[in-house]
Amino acid sequence: MVRHRADYLYVAPAVLVMVLVIAYPVWFTFYLSMFSTPPNLALEDKIFVGLDNYARILGADSVHEASLNTLVWTVASTALAFVLGFGAALALNRPFRGRGLLRGILLVPYVISAVAAAYVWRWLLHSDLGVLSALAMATGLRSQPFNFLDNTDTVLASLIMVNVWKEFPFVMIMMLAGLQTVPDQLLRAAQVDGAGPWQRFWHITVPHLGNVSLVTVLLLLAANFNGFTIPWVMTGGGPAGASEIWITQIYQLAFGRIRFGLASAYSVILFAVMMTMGYFYVRALVGRDRAS
Amino acid sequence: MAGYRIGRRELLAGAATAALLPGALAAQGNKTGVDASTWTPDYINKLAGTADYDTAAECAKVVPLDYKGRLTYWYWGVNQASTEIERKMEADFFAAFAKTYPNIELVKQNLDYNAMLDKLRTASIGKSAPMVARLPILWGSEFAAKGQLMAFGPTDVGYSEDEFWPGALKSVTWKGKRYGVPTNNETMAFIWNAAIFKEAGLDPDKAPASWDDVVAYSKQIKDKTGKNGYGMVARVNAGNTPFRFMPQLWAYGGGALDEAEASPTYTKIMLNSPGAKAALQASYDMYVRDKSVPVSALTNTQTENQDPFIAGQIAMMISHPSEYALMIERARKATGADKQVADNVVANMRYGLIPRGPARRAVVFGGSNAHVFNPNIVEGGMDLQAVKAFVAFMTGPEWSIKLAWNISNPGNVRGFRTKWMRERLDTIRFLDVSTSMLPNGIPFPVLPQSAEIMNIIVPNMLQNTLTRKMTPDQAAENAAKELRALINDL
Numbered sequence: 001m002v003r004h005r006a007d008y009l010y011v012a013p014a015v016l017v018m019v020l021v022i023a024y025p026v027w028f029t030f031y032l033s034m035f036s037t038p039p040n041l042a043l044e045d046k047i048f049v050g051l052d053n054y055a056r057i058l059g060a061d062s063v064h065e066a067s068l069n070t071l072v073w074t075v076a077s078t079a080l081a082f083v084l085g086f087g088a089a090l091a092l093n094r095p096f097r098g099r100g101l102l103r104g105i106l107l108v109p110y111v112i113s114a115v116a117a118a119y120v121w122r123w124l125l126h127s128d129l130g131v132l133s134a135l136a137m138a139t140g141l142r143s144q145p146f147n148f149l150d151n152t153d154t155v156l157a158s159l160i161m162v163n164v165w166k167e168f169p170f171v172m173i174m175m176l177a178g179l180q181t182v183p184d185q186l187l188r189a190a191q192v193d194g195a196g197p198w199q200r201f202w203h204i205t206v207p208h209l210g211n212v213s214l215v216t217v218l219l220l221l222a223a224n225f226n227g228f229t230i231p232w233v234m235t236g237g238g239p240a241g242a243s244e245i246w247i248t249q250i251y252q253l254a255f256g257r258i259r260f261g262l263a264s265a266y267s268v269i270l271f272a273v274m275m276t277m278g279y280f281y282v283r284a285l286v287g288r289d290r291a292s
Numbered sequence: 293m294a295g296y297r298i299g300r301r302e303l304l305a306g307a308a309t310a311a312l313l314p315g316a317l318a319a320q321g322n323k324t325g326v327d328a329s330t331w332t333p334d335y336i337n338k339l340a341g342t343a344d345y346d347t348a349a350e351c352a353k354v355v356p357l358d359y360k361g362r363l364t365y366w367y368w369g370v371n372q373a374s375t376e377i378e379r380k381m382e383a384d385f386f387a388a389f390a391k392t393y394p395n396i397e398l399v400k401q402n403l404d405y406n407a408m409l410d411k412l413r414t415a416s417i418g419k420s421a422p423m424v425a426r427l428p429i430l431w432g433s434e435f436a437a438k439g440q441l442m443a444f445g446p447t448d449v450g451y452s453e454d455e456f457w458p459g460a461l462k463s464v465t466w467k468g469k470r471y472g473v474p475t476n477n478e479t480m481a482f483i484w485n486a487a488i489f490k491e492a493g494l495d496p497d498k499a500p501a502s503w504d505d506v507v508a509y510s511k512q513i514k515d516k517t518g519k520n521g522y523g524m525v526a527r528v529n530a531g532n533t534p535f536r537f538m539p540q541l542w543a544y545g546g547g548a549l550d551e552a553e554a555s556p557t558y559t560k561i562m563l564n565s566p567g568a569k570a571a572l573q574a575s576y577d578m579y580v581r582d583k584s585v586p587v588s589a590l591t592n593t594q595t596e597n598q599d600p601f602i603a604g605q606i607a608m609m610i611s612h613p614s615e616y617a618l619m620i621e622r623a624r625k626a627t628g629a630d631k632q633v634a635d636n637v638v639a640n641m642r643y644g645l646i647p648r649g650p651a652r653r654a655v656v657f658g659g660s661n662a663h664v665f666n667p668n669i670v671e672g673g674m675d676l677q678a679v680k681a682f683v684a685f686m687t688g689p690e691w692s693i694k695l696a697w698n699i700s701n702p703g704n705v706r707g708f709r710t711k712w713m714r715e716r717l718d719t720i721r722f723l724d725v726s727t728s729m730l731p732n733g734i735p736f737p738v739l740p741q742s743a744e745i746m747n748i749i750v751p752n753m754l755q756n757t758l759t760r761k762m763t764p765d766q767a768a769e770n771a772a773k774e775l776r777a778l779i780n781d782l
Contacts, residue, residue, distance in 0.1 A: 038741075039434055039437075039438075039740045039741045039744065040438065040739075040740040040741070041437075042438040042439050042440065043417050122591075126591075126596075127586070127587040127588040127591070128520075128587055128600065129588070129596075129599065145587070147587050149590075149591050150587050150588055150589070150591055151759075152759045236591075238527070238528050238591065238755055239590035239591070239755045239758070239759050240755040240756050240758075240761045241755075241761075242759070252529075252748070255410045256529060256747065258434070
């Protein structure tokens with residue numbers, strides 16, 4: 001214990017900062033979630049309503065719609081980014097001429113600012129002036145512009161596509177790192193034993209990538225669940241709420257409608273979901289450590 | 293519920309205020325020599341250039357010119373879309389203030405219009421507000437209701453209240469007290485491209501007389517030319533949307549509340565009135581039935597309509613008098629074949645009054661006000677003398693007109709008598725047309741939740757209709773329900 005006292009002292013500043021910038025806001029959000037904060041009252045004049053805000057959030061039709069959108073957005077973005085990123089990692093794991101350059105190019109979406117990317121995509125997909133529509137019309141593929149963002153049926157899919165484009169390089173990096181850990185001798189031995197490429201992939205590569213895949217998927221799920229920038233910049237949750245997800249709805253409640261109490265209750269619910277994901281993430285990490 | 297009792301009190305206070313301040317422009321006093329009851333392009337022309345004012349001398353009566361102090365100021369100023377003249381006027385303003393009050397240190401922040409409200413709300417909660425902010429007319433009542441503004445009106449900076457439009461004074465009034473000084477007031481006008489009108493077989497020099505005509509013209513233009521007729525804007529959380537849709541809603545006899553009435557009470561919900569439903573139906577007809585407006589109306593702000601307009605792809609829109617100057621600049625920057633198209637559009641631009649509806653001709657009475665924040669939430673403490681000097685300087689006849697050069701009109705009506713008004717009329721084409729809409733101006737409801745009503749509830753209603761998520765009737769009823777819940781929630 002005495003020997004560890006110095007260790008506690010070393011980590012104390014970091015713990016203090018964490019308490020200030022994480023624990024206090026979390027506590028205050030939870031506290032605020034018990035109050036009504038209408039736009040005509042200063043925050044100090046807030047009215048205690050107990051758990052009413054939670055009941056209102058959980059009972060609101062608009063929240064139910066946003067929940068479905070959030071589920072689709074999170075799961076589809078994660079699944080597609082994972083498949084695309086994994087495929088890119090497999091392709092780039094084998095040596096070929098120009099591999100380094102291609103790796104660099106494929107990393108571009110990941111390193112550019114999300115806000116800048118969202119604005120660029122907004123113009124690419126614009127329903128009247130979009131570059132993609134102009135190209136399609138110039139080449140005779142279409143007679144009318146595409147309507148990606150002003151259509152309630154296609155807007156969410158369009159945002160998911162942009163999000164996947166932005167995220168797949170992250171998966172690619174993670175999986176490339178994972179692929180480096182697959183023992184070469186094992187692959188060669190399997191080849192000598194007559195295993196084909198698919199069998200080597202399925203029985204050797206995939207099992208070795210289990211943990212890194214799990215961690216990657218959990219990180220993606222958490223990031224997408226909180227993914228605010230692309231939907232907000234590109235559509236603001238519209239049209240008619242068709243691309244509204246939890247996080248944009250919380251922002252709108254807090255800063256558009258000045259319902260800090262309701263937004264706090266909503267944030268606490270989001271926090272609970274995120275903590276659950278965090279739990280599984282930590283479990284996956286611990287499991288990987290034990291396995292290694 | 294405690295919140296409901298508070299809301300009723302505040303709504304009653306708002307109603308009392310409204311009753312005390314009838315919006316009749318004829319009530320404009322004679323001290324300014326301006327008679328708003330005869331407000332026509334001719335009258336505006338005759339008035340211009342008939343008086344001279346000495347800004348420094350007027351300010352010196354309020355705060356000595358050698359006063360030493362410090363001031364923090366947030367505003368929504370020039371941006372990438374601004375014209376050269378706007379940039380010059382803003383730079384000249386700060387230089388002139390520094391010359392007039394050389395010992396006042398001014399710390400200023402130019403904020404993006406769409407981000408400013410959030411930042412100011414956050415800063416106010418965090419007790420980091422500036423001393424002075426110039427805010428769009430819609431926002432002040434929210435801060436006043438929360439006690440975040442200081443009672444401060446024209447008389448605090450040496451000006452008579454007769455020097456300002458009654459509608460503008462209403463927008464800075466909460467519970468009978470003034471919480472700001474109007475800086476500029478504007479009404480937009482209706483713009484069209486005469487060449488597209490001609491191509492579509494319409495009279496190129498005649499604006500649509502009614503909103504029903506707008507719907508019919510828009511369809512005819514689309515059918516005959518393939519171009520978009522009316523530049524609709526229906527984005528949520530964008531100030532452009534209510535500025536373009538509310539005139540239509542009011543013209544058909546609708547409203548959010550009863551803000552279009554002579555003595556509004558702000559307690560009567562009119563989003564589901566027959567007039568509001570008729571206005572929604574007209575928008576539906578243009579967007580869904582006739583497909584005669586840009587598809588991107590749901591995600592566009594007005595800025596995104598400017599490019600298609602200069603490219604000759606949109607025939608009509610509601611806009612500021614500055615649109616003409618903006619189009620000239622865009623045409624100047626165009627190259628090659630685009631240059632000829634742009635020059636043609638500028639040559640064919642026409643301005644007219646915003647169309648009438650069955651109930652009235654209406655336009656949003658817009659503008660901005662200078663507000664002073666409560667010393668308790670001002671970062672670094674308050675310097676009231678510096679505040680008074682700055683607000684007096686900014687809202688006097690000279691700078692209230694120069695800062696509004698081609699985007700608005702002076703909040704201080706003495707500005708209309710200056711030589712600068714003469715210069716504006718001589719150099720800004722169509723300014724007299726947009727200015728003559730002022731008597732048709734209707735201010736947004738003076739309620740703390742006005743921003744939510746106008747930027748969220750009304751655009752949502754429009755989007756629900758245009759995406760066919762709901763019928764116009766359902767969307768209107770849904771919005772009215774939401775508005776009722778909002779009011780009952782207070």
